[in-house]
Amino acid sequence: MTIGVFGGSFNPVHSGHMMLASYLTQWGYVDQVWLTLSPLNPMKDADELLPDTKRLAMLSIAAKGAESIDLCDIELSMPRPSYTIDTLNLLSERYPEHRFKLVIGSDNWQIFDRWRSAQEILDKYGVIVYLRPGYPVEKLHVDGLEVVDAPMAHVSSTFIRQAIAKGRNMNYFLPAGVYKYIVDNELYK
Numbered sequence: 001m002t003i004g005v006f007g008g009s010f011n012p013v014h015s016g017h018m019m020l021a022s023y024l025t026q027w028g029y030v031d032q033v034w035l036t037l038s039p040l041n042p043m044k045d046a047d048e049l050l051p052d053t054k055r056l057a058m059l060s061i062a063a064k065g066a067e068s069i070d071l072c073d074i075e076l077s078m079p080r081p082s083y084t085i086d087t088l089n090l091l092s093e094r095y096p097e098h099r100f101k102l103v104i105g106s107d108n109w110q111i112f113d114r115w116r117s118a119q120e121i122l123d124k125y126g127v128i129v130y131l132r133p134g135y136p137v138e139k140l141h142v143d144g145l146e147v148v149d150a151p152m153a154h155v156s157s158t159f160i161r162q163a164i165a166k167g168r169n170m171n172y173f174l175p176a177g178v179y180k181y182i183v184d185n186e187l188y189k
């Protein structure tokens with residue numbers, strides 16, 4: 001199978017992530033999407049980051065209700081900081097029966113040449129870039145690149161955390177079970 005590796009801090013996973021994953025599988029870009037949890041992104045505010053266990057629990061709830069979408073916790077047991085190339089290499093070592101492709105937004109594609117082993121990722125795995133508003137992809141004909149124009153929901157985890165802190169009902173912005181988990185555990189208040 002071809003697996004799309006879609007990484008993030010998923011703090012929390014939301015409908016925007018799920019819509020994209022669902023699109024990539026159902027429109028035939030990949031057979032499955034693995035939502036791959038990053039332990040800690042040094043660019044993000046660690047205070048706001050829920051523990052790995054809770055973010056993983058939400059991913060697991062989201063994936064349970066979704067066909068062809070799964071979670072992946074491989075980075076949690078890797079030395080930090082973990083680089084995407086190491087994650088992809090380890091995944092293909094562990095699952096030689098699958099082919100892995102990286103999934104990133106066009107905002108990240110604009111700085112992709114600064115990623116560690118960017119060329120190797122393109123050559124060995126391939127990169128699916130989905131268009132994000134305001135971030136066009138200039139050169140479309142790059143070996144290993146596939147550009148996807150998927151319908152987008154303009155939501156982010158930051159927006160959801162802030163809205164929950166203000167007491168808004170975010171029922172329609174998250175997979176139902178994930179929202180219930182947040183409410184039951186009084187997260188992001």
Ligand code: ATP
Pocket residue numbers: 007008009010011015016017020104105152153154155156157158159
């Ligand atoms: P935060 O607001 O905390 O920065 P986020 O919503 O951007 O979080 P991440 O966990 O960083 O979520 O996202 C994982 C990946 O999903 C990132 O590559 C991010 O660009 C992408 N992403 C975020 N929001 C959306 C969306 N609405 N639709 C599609 N992809 C998204």
